[in-house]
Amino acid sequence: EPEVTQTPSHQVTQMGQEVILRCVPISNHLYFYWYRQILGQKVEFLVSFYNNEISEKSEIFDDQFSVERPDGSNFTLKIRSTKLEDSAMYFCASSVRDGPTEAFFGQGTRLTVV
Amino acid sequence: QQPVQSPQAVILREGEDAVINCSSSKALYSVHWYRQKHGEAPVFLMILLKGGEQKGHDKISASFNEKKQQSSLYLTASQLSYSGTYFCGTLGSGSARQLTFGSGTQLTVLP
Numbered sequence: 369e370p371e372v373t374q375t376p377s378h379q380v381t382q383m384g385q386e387v388i389l390r391c392v393p394i395s396n397h398l399y400f401y402w403y404r405q406i407l408g409q410k411v412e413f414l415v416s417f418y419n420n421e422i423s424e425k426s427e428i429f430d431d432q433f434s435v436e437r438p439d440g441s442n443f444t445l446k447i448r449s450t451k452l453e454d455s456a457m458y459f460c461a462s463s464v465r466d467g468p469t470e471a472f473f474g475q476g477t478r479l480t481v482v
Numbered sequence: 483q484q485p486v487q488s489p490q491a492v493i494l495r496e497g498e499d500a501v502i503n504c505s506s507s508k509a510l511y512s513v514h515w516y517r518q519k520h521g522e523a524p525v526f527l528m529i530l531l532k533g534g535e536q537k538g539h540d541k542i543s544a545s546f547n548e549k550k551q552q553s554s555l556y557l558t559a560s561q562l563s564y565s566g567t568y569f570c571g572t573l574g575s576g577s578a579r580q581l582t583f584g585s586g587t588q589l590t591v592l593p
Contacts, residue, residue, distance in 0.1 A: 401581075410484070410585040411516075411524060411569060424580045459523055468512035468531055468573055471581065473523035 370394045372474035374460050380480045381450055389445045389477045391460030400443045401461040401471065402435065404428065411459065417443065418466065450481045483507055485572045487584035494560055495592050502555040502587045504570030513546050513553040514571040514581060517564075524569060527555075557589070565591045 373392040381387050393400050402414040415425040417435055434446045443462075447454055457478050461471040485506045492500050504513060512531050516524035528537045530546035530553060537544055541558040557564055567588050571581040 411518075411571075411583045413580045413582060416580060426580065468514070468529050470526045470529065471514075472526070475523050 370472075372460055372462055372472050374458075374474035374477050376477060377475065378478045378480070380482060383452060383481055384449050387447050387450055387479065389447075389458050389460075389479070391443045391445070391474055392441050393443055393460065393462030394472055395441070397462035397464055397472070399423075399463045399466050400435075400437070401463075402445045403459040403461060403473075405457045405459065405476075407456070414445070414458075416466075423466075447479075450479075452481050455479055455481045484582050485513075485570055485584040487568075487570055487587050489587060490585070491588040491590070493590045493592065496562055497559050500557045500560060500589060502557075502568050502570075502589070503552065504554070504572070504584055505550075505552045506572050508551070508574055510546075510548065510551050510572050510574065512573045513544075514573070515544055515553075515555050516569045516571065516583075517566045518569065518586075519566040527568075560589075560591045562591050562593060565589055 375390045400417045403411050404414055405411045413426050415429045415435055416423045432448045436444050457476045459476045460474045463469050463471045485504050488503045494500055514529050515527040518524040544555045546553045567586040569583045569586045571583045
C-alpha cells in the first residue's frame with residue numbers, strides 16, 4: 369500500500385539552528401501539506417503546496433519557514449532559525465486533488481528544540 | 483477559525499456507543515473525520531460533503547447538517563481498537579481550502 373514517508377523520525381536541534389524535515393509523498397499525488405502538532409494538542413495546518421508553489425499558508429507559517437520540492441519526489445520543510453516553541457510533531461500529508469478528499473499522513477517527525 | 487469538538491474525552495466499555503460532535507461558526511463545505519492513535523499519524527475515516535449527508539463503514543458512521551454547520555460521529559458497539567483521538571477537520575465554503583482541525587476528542591474503550 370502506498371504511503372507517505374518522513375525522515376528523520378526524530379530530530380533534536382539547538383535553538384537558532386536550521387532544520388530540514390523531509391517527506392516523500394505518494395507518487396501520483398499532486399497536493400502536499402505540512403501540519404504541526406504540539407504535544408497533546410490539535411493538528412494545525414501550516415502550508416499547502418501545488419504545482420511547485422505554495423497555495424495556502426497559515427499564520428504559523430512565517431518567514432522562518434519555507435517549503436521546497438527539490439526534485440520529483442521529495443517535499444521539504446525548512447525552519448531557518450528554530451525556536452523552543454517550534455518543538456512539535458510535524459506531519460507531511462499528500463492528496464490526489466485539492467479540497468474534500470482524503471489526505472494521507474506520514475508518520476511524522478518529532479522535532480525537539482533545546 | 484477552528485471547529486469545536488465535544489466532548490473532550492470519553493471513556494466507555496467495549497460494546498457501548500459513543501457520539502462525538504463537531505460544530506463550526508462558519509459555513510462549511512465538507513467535514514473530514516480522522517482518528518489518531520498515540521504516537522501515530524492521523525488516519526482518515528470519512529468525508530461528508532452534502533447537507534444532511536450520512537456515511538458509515540463498519541460500525542462507525544457520521545452525519546453532516548450543513549444548515550446547522552454541525553457534524554456528529556457515531557461509534558456503535560465500540561471495540562478496543564476504536565481507542566484514540568478523533569479529530570474533525572472542516573473545509574470552508576469560501577476561497578480558503580485549508581483543512582482546519584478541531585482540538586480532538588480522546589476516546590478510551592475499556593475491556
